[in-house]
Amino acid sequence: MANARKKKRADIPARDRILEAATRLFTQRPFDEISAEDIAREAGVAHGLTFHYFGSKAKLYEEISQAAADRLDRIHLQATLAGSAPEKLRSFLVAHMEEVxxxxxxxxxxxxxxxxxxxxxxxxxSRSHGIRLVLGFYGVTAxxxxxxxxxxxxxGYFDELVLAWVQGQITNKAAIVEMAFRLFPVAVANAELLGEKNLPSV
Structure with missing residues (x-):
């Protein structure tokens, strides 16, 4: 069984194995605590291959970050395909928290x-994509x-709440969703103070 697993792993291209390994590690420990050697060891490849394929740990992290941002954008979109505008907003908030x-x-x-x-x-x-998506729930396309x-x-307010939640400072997930949900109409209405002339109905 162990040999079969090793053979299956060996069939995966080295570049993909490095990406998979680095993705796992970066979700477990901060960037600065992970070395290129750690990534190569986790991937089961020679140390030099990380630099061969990506040039540096920073470039590898950029590719992983782009994939993570793309995934988050897809999750936001998939979670909000159906429902009324308020329902979509709640779904967006919940899906965002779960992925984070x-x-x-x-x-x-x-x-x-x-x-x-x-x-x-x-x-x-990715943040700009989220802004356009949320405003689109209420018919704002431009x-x-x-x-x-x-x-x-x-x-940004929501993100600060989520940061406190993932760090264990706040434990009530439902309360965070509700706070962000209730604040959204207030934030939109206050855009008038900035000079917005055509407020959407929220």
Whole structure:
């Protein structure tokens, strides 16, 4: 049985094995605590292959982060395919929390500014995708700067609550969802103070 597992593993291309191993490790420990040697050992490949395929640990982490951001975007979309606008908003919040919890160590790292500028850009694009998706629940397809900024502030509020939750500072998941859900209409309404002329019905 052990030999069969080894053979099956050997059939996976080395690059894919490195990606899979690094993804596992980065969900368990912070980026700075994982070495290229750790990744190679976990993948069962020669140490030099990590640099051969990715150039550096940072570049490998960028590829993993892009895959994680793409996955989060898909989860947001899939969770909100059906229902009324308020139902979609709740589904978005719940799905976001569940996915963040799955990769909470990495989430804390990049949310606190960890990683390269490229890493921050990856998550900024994902955040922008989330903003457009949420506003789309309410029929907004081309949000103004004012409305986008107000929604970004709301999402930042939610992210801070989620960070406290994944770090064990807050344990009531349902309360976090409810707080973010109730604040969204307030944030949108207050976009008027920034100069928004066409507030959506929320």
């Amino acid at each position: 919890h799955r990769r909470r160590v990495d989430y804390v790292f990049h949310s606190r500014g960890g990683g390269t500028a490229a890493i921050q850009d990856i998550w900024e694009r 949000p103004s700067l004012e409305l986008a900024v107000a929604t970004r502030a709301w999402l």
